[in-house]
Every structure is written in structure tokens, then in C-alpha cells.
Amino acid sequence: MLPVAIDAMGGDHAPAAIVEGARRAAVEIGVPVVLVGRPEDLDPLRGDLEVVAASQVIGMDADPGSSVRTMKDSSLVRAAEAVRDGRASAMVSAGNTGATMASALLRLGRIKGVARPAIATPIPVPGSTPTVLLDAGANAECQPQWLVQFAQMGAIFSRERYGIAEPRVGLLSIGEEPTKGNPLVKETHALLAAAGALDRASARFVGNVEGRDIMTPEVDVVVTDGFTGNVALKTLEGGMRSLVTAVIEGLSTTDVADAALGALLPLYTTLDPDQTGGAMLLGVDGVCIISHGSSSATAVVNATRVASEMVQAGVVEHLRSAVASA
Amino acid sequence: MLPVAIDAMGGDHAPAAIVEGARRAAVEIGVPVVLVGRPEDLDPLRGDLEVVAASQVIGMDADPGSSVRTMKDSSLVRAAEAVRDGRASAMVSAGNTGATMASALLRLGRIKGVARPAIATPIPVPGSTPTVLLDAGANAECQPQWLVQFAQMGAIFSRERYGIAEPRVGLLSIGEEPTKGNPLVKETHALLAAAGALDRASARFVGNVEGRDIMTPEVDVVVTDGFTGNVALKTLEGGMRSLVTAVIEGLSTTDVADAALGALLPLYTTLDPDQTGGAMLLGVDGVCIISHGSSSATAVVNATRVASEMVQAGVVEHLRSAVASA
Numbered sequence: 001m002l003p004v005a006i007d008a009m010g011g012d013h014a015p016a017a018i019v020e021g022a023r024r025a026a027v028e029i030g031v032p033v034v035l036v037g038r039p040e041d042l043d044p045l046r047g048d049l050e051v052v053a054a055s056q057v058i059g060m061d062a063d064p065g066s067s068v069r070t071m072k073d074s075s076l077v078r079a080a081e082a083v084r085d086g087r088a089s090a091m092v093s094a095g096n097t098g099a100t101m102a103s104a105l106l107r108l109g110r111i112k113g114v115a116r117p118a119i120a121t122p123i124p125v126p127g128s129t130p131t132v133l134l135d136a137g138a139n140a141e142c143q144p145q146w147l148v149q150f151a152q153m154g155a156i157f158s159r160e161r162y163g164i165a166e167p168r169v170g171l172l173s174i175g176e177e178p179t180k181g182n183p184l185v186k187e188t189h190a191l192l193a194a195a196g197a198l199d200r201a202s203a204r205f206v207g208n209v210e211g212r213d214i215m216t217p218e219v220d221v222v223v224t225d226g227f228t229g230n231v232a233l234k235t236l237e238g239g240m241r242s243l244v245t246a247v248i249e250g251l252s253t254t255d256v257a258d259a260a261l262g263a264l265l266p267l268y269t270t271l272d273p274d275q276t277g278g279a280m281l282l283g284v285d286g287v288c289i290i291s292h293g294s295s296s297a298t299a300v301v302n303a304t305r306v307a308s309e310m311v312q313a314g315v316v317e318h319l320r321s322a323v324a325s326a
Numbered sequence: 327m328l329p330v331a332i333d334a335m336g337g338d339h340a341p342a343a344i345v346e347g348a349r350r351a352a353v354e355i356g357v358p359v360v361l362v363g364r365p366e367d368l369d370p371l372r373g374d375l376e377v378v379a380a381s382q383v384i385g386m387d388a389d390p391g392s393s394v395r396t397m398k399d400s401s402l403v404r405a406a407e408a409v410r411d412g413r414a415s416a417m418v419s420a421g422n423t424g425a426t427m428a429s430a431l432l433r434l435g436r437i438k439g440v441a442r443p444a445i446a447t448p449i450p451v452p453g454s455t456p457t458v459l460l461d462a463g464a465n466a467e468c469q470p471q472w473l474v475q476f477a478q479m480g481a482i483f484s485r486e487r488y489g490i491a492e493p494r495v496g497l498l499s500i501g502e503e504p505t506k507g508n509p510l511v512k513e514t515h516a517l518l519a520a521a522g523a524l525d526r527a528s529a530r531f532v533g534n535v536e537g538r539d540i541m542t543p544e545v546d547v548v549v550t551d552g553f554t555g556n557v558a559l560k561t562l563e564g565g566m567r568s569l570v571t572a573v574i575e576g577l578s579t580t581d582v583a584d585a586a587l588g589a590l591l592p593l594y595t596t597l598d599p600d601q602t603g604g605a606m607l608l609g610v611d612g613v614c615i616i617s618h619g620s621s622s623a624t625a626v627v628n629a630t631r632v633a634s635e636m637v638q639a640g641v642v643e644h645l646r647s648a649v650a651s652a
Contacts, residue, residue, distance in 0.1 A: 126572035137500055140508045174463055174556040182466045182553045211557045212564030224557075227508045230500040231537045231554055232561045238538030239562045243569050246452035246593050254589045256582035263580045267572050 001032060003050075004307045005088035008037035009057040009075040010095020012294045018094060019045040021300020028301065031308040034088060036079040052087075054078035060293060064098030068106060076100055080107035083286040090287035090307035092278070094295035100288065101138055101281055108286040111316065113323050116142070117283030118150045118226070119290060120157045121233055122276045126267060128217035129162040135223075136279060137230035144187040147171070147223050151192055152322040153282040154221040155203030160313040161280075161306070164220050166202055170209030172224035172232070180208065184225060192223075201322040240271055274299035277306035282319060287311050327358060329376075330633045331414035334363035335383040335401040336421020338620045344420060345371040347626020354627065357634040360414060362405040378413070380404035386619060390424030394432060402426060406433035409612040416613035416633035418604070420621035426614065427464055427607055434612040437642065439649050442468070443609030444476045444552070445616060446483045447559055448602045452593060454543035455488040461549075462605060463556035470513040473497070473549050477518055478648040479608040480547040481529030486639040487606075487632070490546045492528055496535030498550035498558070506534065510551060518549075527648040566597055600625035603632035608645060613637050 006022045008015045015037060022033045026049065035042050036052045043051070056074040058067045068077060076095055080103040082088035093100045097119075105117060118135035125131055134154045139146065151169045158167040171189055173181035178189045185208070191197060192205045209219050211232060224232070251260045269275055278291040278299070287310045291303040310316075332348045334341045341363060348359045352375065361368050362378045369377070382400040384393045394403060402421055406429040408414035419426045423445075431443060444461035451457055460480045465472065477495045484493040497515055499507035504515045511534070517523060518531045535545050537558060550558070577586045595601055604617040604625070613636045617629040636642075 126568055140500060140506075172557060174466060174553055174560075180466075185553075210564075211559065211561030212567070214561055215565045215568040227500055227511075228554055228557055231498060231550075232557055233537065234500075235537030235540055235558045235561050236565045238536075239541045239565050240569060241538070242452055242541040243566060243593075243597075246596075247573055247590060250590045250593050251586055254585055256585045256589075259580055259582045260577055260586035260589075263582075263586075264573060264576045267569075267576050270572075271569075 001308065001311060002087065002089035003032040003034040004304050005034050005036050005052065005079040005082040005091045006300065006304065007075045007079045007091065007093035007095055008035040008042055010093040011291070012060070013296065014094065015041050015045060017295065017297045018300050021297035022049060022304065023047050024297060025301045025304035029305050031304050033304060034082070036082065037075040052078055052082055058096050058099045060096050062096055062099060064096060064102045068099050068102040076103040077107065080104050084108055089311040090289065092289045092291060092300070092303045092307050094291040094293060094300065097137070097290055100290050104281055104284045104286065104288040108284045108288070111283055111285050111320050111323065114283040115146045115149060117281050118153065119279050120154055120282050121279040123214055123236065124270050124276065125215055125217055126270055129164065129220070130276065131214055131219060132158045132221045133214060133229055133233060134282065135226040135229050136233050137226045138281070139226040141227070142184060142225035144184060144191055147188040147225065148191045148197060149323050151198060151203070151205070151221065151223045152201040153319050154223060155198060155201035156315060156318045156322050157280060157282055158220045159202065160310065160315045160318060166204055167220040168206045169198060169203050169221040169223060170206050170213060170219040172211070172222050172228060173208035174210065176208050176210070178208065200324065244268070244271065275302060278303040280310065286316060327634065327637060328413065328415035329358040329360040330630050331360050331362050331378065331405040331408040331417045332626065332630065333401045333405045333417065333419035333421050334361040334368055336419045337617070338386070339622065340420065341367050341371060343621065343623045344626055347623035348375060348630065349373050350623060351627045351630035355631050357630050359630060360408070362408065363401040378404055378408055384422050384425045386422050388422055388425060390422060390428045394425050394428040402429040403433065406430050410434055415637040416615065418615045418617060418626070418629045418633050420617040420619060420626065423463070423616055426616050430607055430610045430612065430614040434610045434614070437609055437611050437646050437649065440609040441472045441475060443607050444479065445605050446480055446608050447605040449540055449562065450596050450602065451541055451543055452596055455490065455546070456602065457540055457545060458484045458547045459540060459555055459559060460608065461552040461555045462559045463552045464607070465552040467553070468510060468551035470510060470517055473514040473551065474517045474523060475649050477524060477529070477531070477547065477549045478527040479645050480549060481524060481527035482641060482644045482648045483606060483608055484546045485528065486636065486641045486644060492530055493546040494532045495524060495529050495547040495549060496532050496539060496545040498537070498548050498554060499534035500536065502534050502536070504534065526650065570594070570597065601628060604629040606636065612642060
């Protein structure tokens with residue numbers, strides 16, 4: 001397999017944590033990797049990993065569009081080019097999410113027939129496989145036809161990533177009835193309910209779902225526009241953080257703290273964003289994994305593993321087939 | 327004070343749990359109450375509480391608009407009429423939310439100048455006062471001017487309900503920058519940022535907030551359209567339920583279960599929807615408290631207490647003043 005190109009300069013803890021994660025991915029899971037970034041920063045850290053030189057770094061808060069257009073020698077743009085030019089099999093970045101999307105979109109292009117790429121984010125579900133939520137923020141405004149493609153692509157991702165043979169796809173709304181919701185949801189519902197809409201993705205439309213269904217085993221893929229999806233994702237992240245913090249505080253003052261917190265460790269691991277392996281930008285013509293900004297080395301290992309798995313599963317080809325009918 | 331009219335027929339556990347809650351509210355917190363519903367169902371339960379007779383019951387899943395129009399002798403419609411006619415000070419229902427809104431809107435009417443009423447739902451924040459989220463589902467589609475009124479009304483509710491002198495109002499979006507979000511958010515941001523927008527509500531606009539801010543002490547009121555608000559609310563409810571269940575399961579198999587779960591009891595109480603006292607429909611010309619469908623007797627006690635407090639605080643008059651400039 002061609003190496004996975006890792007943007008060594010992106011993320012709150014770059015480059016140290018990113019490079020450490022890349023090295024661990026190479027050793028622990030045997031995935032070939034190549035670092036992309038400033039040689040002078042990476043040489044002291046890289047060990048025997050190779051470096052694709054890139055002299056610029058797009059800041060975490062930089063404007064995505066203009067920075068990708070003007071910073072042609074940035075690590076993000078060079079990582080995307082490595083995939084485009086067949087020097088890497090996939091790209092991974094914990095950097096500026098908007099700039100990661102823009103780099104991938106501009107350098108890899110879209111899969112033929114895809115109207116808009118979408119960010120597919122796995123939401124952990126205790127005791128079950130994660131629910132794939134998309135679009136988690138790529139497109140603040142959407143058209144119904146785009147959401148149908150998100151459903152098709154999300155189903156492919158659910159199957160290849162979590163082994164769900166016939167993913168159950170729900171449309172996020174504010175009631176189960178097809179008549180509930182805003183115009184986008186009502187129109188999308190009709191399109192998804194039409195015969196054959198998800199046939200090429202081997203998926204099943206289960207109708208509208210509500211926010212409370214996302215973190216349950218009742219649905220495998222939840223489709224929504226990027227505004228609503230991003231709000232839902234961040235609301236859940238904030239709620240989880242608030243509750244986990246309160247649970248730890250509540251237990252840590254007791255004399256059973258060690259035993260109690262130990263018993264919750266598996267749950268904590270399930271919810272740990274470093275364990276999910278990152279989100280995938282579905283619809284660009286290549287594998288692009290978006291890891292969260294605060295990624296640790298472990299997050300990079302998991303993101304690299306997912307990138308490698310998605311390459312080996314041929315997910316881009318499957319996406320191409322699934323949307324070909326659109 | 328005039329009695330609080332309690333829809334005795336609405337809710338998953340009606341009428342028994344509702345009547346029990348009403349009786350406890352009368353005894354424990356000294357709020358005068360009157361039950362609304364079918365005398366034959368209520369007579370065996372009501373003790374010395376009075377009953378406003380209503381022969382019909384709007385089902386939890388009934389279509390709100392048509393049921394309120396056709397079921398003129400329903401407990402919900404009669405409860406709203408009791409407020410309108412000056413026989414009750416407020417209404418409380420754990421029944422069909424849409425029908426509660428429709429009854430209140432049709433019988434009480436809107437406060438002069440209010441474009442659309444909104445559901446204001448308190449979101450518990452561990453260690454702090456709840457955040458008021460609105461609109462939590464009354465209006466799936468909104469205009470920017472309506473959201474400005476939601477901000478004004480939510481601030482009044484936050485002040486009267488939680489004693490926040492100068493509530494911090496955030497606009498729910500997918501990034502802090504005013505340029506992020508969908509067109510509704512961008513237009514609303516400009517209106518809320520304009521000088522004087524929240525002056526009559528004695529509130530302060532703190533700009534865009536993200537989903538992760540809702541359950542933190544950083545903001546007192548979060549404004550959004552009813553689609554996004556309902557998704558955020560239910561996503562949070564589902565996530566909390568999932569996590570609380572997993573925590574209880576994780577701890578209950580240990581030999582420190584009693585001590586650990588006991589230490590988490592205050593947190594559990596904070597998050598218990600029966601404790602929040604329900605949501606308030608802001609913008610109708612009267613106090614209308616919407617309790618969740620699975621309300622227990624304790625939930626009814628708390629909803630009745632909140633109804634009484636909102637009446638005594640003169641919240642409808644404050645709302646009238648706050649939106650008068652719109």
C-alpha cells in the first residue's frame with residue numbers, strides 16, 4: 001500500500017503529538033506513513049519516517065478558502081497533492097477542518113456525480129457500533145438531492161467502517177411523521193422514501209429520526225444538513241464533556257473513587273474522541289480523514305488506521321458506485 | 327392568587343400521576359390549583375380539589391391543529407379558556423405539546439407585538455443555573471425578526487425564573503464568527519448585534535455560540551429556530567440518557583455500587599427532567615407551562631410551582647414590555 005500522508009503541522013499539539021502518532025502507526029499497526037510539513041521542524045522528531053516538504057502552515061483559525069488558494073506550499077495542500085499524484089494512498093489531518101476540506105476538494109476533486117462532499121462523523125454508542133452522522137459541518141445549506149447522496153455515502157461508510165451489512169438510514173427531524181420538520185426535511189423524506197433510493201448503497205431508509213435516537217443502537221446512519229449536524233455533534237460533545245466531568249467530580253471525593261472510576265474506564269474509552277479514528281470527508285476522490293483539533297498521538301494512530309482500512313476496503317470505489325445513479 | 331389550571335388528562339401517566347401532583351402542589355407548596363378534565367375520571371382521585379369539567383381528551387399523538395379546532399370541550403382547550411376568562415392564573419399540561427401550544431395560542435392569543443410564541447426549555451447545567459434554550463420546537467421555520475423576539479423573551483424568562491440580572495444571550499451557530507452559519511443566523515446576528523436590540527430585556531448579546539456551549543455556565547439564553555432547537559434538545563436528552571444508563575450499568579456490577587451511585591445522586595437530580603419544572607410557552611398572553619409527556623407527580627408539583635412563580639413575577643407583563651419596541 002502507498003503510504004498515508006499525515007499533515008504533521010495541523011492540530012493543537014502539532015507537530016510533536018502528530019509525529020509521535022505517525023511513528024506509532026508505522027510500528028504498532030504496520031501502516032506505511034509519510035509526514036508532510038516543514039523539514040526543519042520535523043527532522044528532529046521524525047525518526048526514520050520520510051517527509052514531504054511543505055514550507056507553509058495554515059493556522060487553525062485561518063480562513064479556509066483564501067488560505068488554501070494562497071498557501072500552495074502548505075502542509076495541507078501538499079498532503080492532498082500527494083494523494084492526487086499517486087504518492088500517497090490517503091491523507092490525515094488534525095488541522096483546520098475547513099482548510100482540510102478545501103484542500104481535498106480542490107486537489108482531489110469530487111467523485112463523479114457527487115454534488116457536495118460531506119463530513120461523516122462517528123458518534124459513539126455505548127454497547128453498540130457508532131452511529132454515522134453526516135453532514136457534520138461541510139455544508140451549512142443543503143438541497144434535498146445532496147442529502148440523498150449523503151445517505152448513500154453514509155451507508156457505504158457505515159458498511160465499510162463498521163461492517164453493517166444493510167445500514168439503517170434515518171433522516172434527522174423533529175418528529176417521526178413525514179409531515180414534520182422544515183421544507184428541506186420534508187422534500188428529502190419523499191426522495192429517500194422513493195423506491196430504489198438507497199438500493200445501490202444496500203441500505204434501508206427507516207424514516208425520520210429524532211435527536212434522541214442518534215446515540216442509540218436504533219439507527220446506523222443519520223442524515224442532515226451541515227448546520228443541523230454540526231449543532232447536534234457539538235451539543236452532544238458539550239453535553240458528554242459536562243456530564244463526564246460532573247461524574248468524575250462526584251465520584252472523586254468519595255472513598256470508593258478508584259474502584260468506581262476504574263469500573264467506568266471502558267465507558268470512558270468508548271466516548272474518548274481519540275478512539276473514534278476521526279471523521280471522513282465523503283465524496284472527494286480520495287480518502288481524507290479529519291481528526292479533531294486536540295488530537296493526541298493516539299488519535300493520530302487511530303485516524304491512520306482508519307485511513308488505511310478505508311483505502312484497503314476500496315471505499316472510494318464503493319462510493320462511486322453508490323452515487324452513480326443519482 | 328387565582329388557581330393554576332392543571333390539565334389532568336394530559337401525559338403518559340394521566341390522570342393518576344397528574345392529580346397526585348396537583349394535590350401535592352396544593353398541600354406542599356400551597357399553590358391553589360384546579361383540575362381540568364372528565365369528572366368521572368377525576369372524582370375518585372381529586373380529594374378536595376375542584377374540577378373544571380371537560381368531556382374530551384386530546385391524545386398524545388393527535389394532530390394538534392385539527393384536534394384543538396374540533397375538540398372544544400377538551401381538557402386542554404378548557405384549561406386555556408379558564409386562564410382567558412380569569413378563572414385561573416396559569417395553565418399546566420403534560421399532554422400533547424403541539425395541542426398545548428395551539429390551545430394557548432387560540433384561546434389566550436399572543437402578546438401584542440409578538441410574531442410567534444416560542445418554547446423556552448431550561449437545560450440543566452451541573453453546578454450552575456440552567457441555560458434557557460428557545461425555540462425548542464414551536465416554529466420549525468423562523469424569520470430573523472422572530473429570533474430577536476425569542477432573545478428578548480428568553481432573557482426575561484431567564485431573569486424571572488433564575489434571577490439572572492443581565493442574561494447573556496447567545497445565537498446558536500456553527501462557529502463564533504458572525505460570518506458562519508446559515509442565512510437565518512447571519513441575518514439574526516446582525517439584528518441582535520445592533521445597538522439597543524436587547525435593551526428593554528436588560529440583556530446582553532454575546533454573539534454566536536456553539537452546541538458545546540449550551541450545557542456550560544458561559545451563556546444564559548441560547549436562541550435558535552424551532553427545528554434546530556428541538557434537534558439540539560432531543561440530542562442532548564438522548565445523549566444524557568445513554569450516558570447515565572451506561573454509568574449506572576458500569577457501576578452497578580461493582581462492589582462499590584451503593585456508595586458510588588449515592589455520590590452521584592445530586593447530579594442525577596440536577597439532570598432529572600422531573601425537576602426542571604417544565605418549559606414555558608413565551609409570547610402567548612398568559613402563563614402556559616409545558617411539562618414533558620412522561621411527567622411524574624413530582625414533575626407536576628414542580629411545573630405548578632414554576633407556573634405560580636411566573637404569575638407572581640408578572641412575567642407576561644415583563645414580556646409585553648420587552649417586545650414592545652419590536
